Amino acid sequence: MKELQPTVKFIEQITRKAGRILLKHQGSIVKVADRGSGDYTTQADLASENYLVTAVKRRFPDHQILTEEEGIKEVSLQKPCWIIDPLDGTRNFTFGIPLWVVSVAFYDQGEGQIGAIFCPRLNEFFLAQKGQGATLNGQPIHVSQKSTLDQAFLVTNYFYSPEAAGKNTAWLNSLSGRILAASILNCSLLEICYIAAGRFDAGLYRGGKPWDWAAVKVIMEEAGGVMTKLDGKAADIFYPDHLFNNGVLHSAILATKP
Known part of the structure; x- marks a missing residue:
């Protein structure tokens, strides 16, 4: 959609700028709030979010904004809505590991229109725009074509909830010996982008929030991939648990669910 091109350029500009803000904070990290379950907020999270929210409000004062640090609130995706994760991979960030990202998505008419994720x-x-494909640094990307489980490199997230960990471990145990490999990078959004780029083949995730899923949903689907709930039903960014894959492996992975 040509009318979205200025918004695409804007989202790229602010996402990159937020990444540069985070880079300036990485050498002097201060925790400012404990979210519980081993998660926390840093000054860097707040600085990135403050910049992004201010930039969006200045450009689109009537648009809705949903962010990680503000938490869940009622929004309508039928109307213009920005969904922001100012820093995904906070633990990696605080330990000096380079695997962390900024995520910004724009939704309207009930669908994700633009998704941007930057690893500074x-x-x-x-970057992805609905109907226009997905790119990595301007070059088109596509999910892998792996067709059997023994070829599949799977990623997942780490759980601080014993219940979620137990469920996920049971499924991973079911996959053990059937897949090529499994990994955890501690940055779910980057892992899912790597599925979209064909570097990984599938991902199993629990406990996500809208800002975790909003941008990667657009990127995955535009890269030819599949995102569904863990029972195979249609994805919902307000639902916590999702399966991501290249589409070819979808049925085979679901069949291993205990």
């Missing part, structure tokens, strides 16, 4: 340390910028 690796200088990897993932």
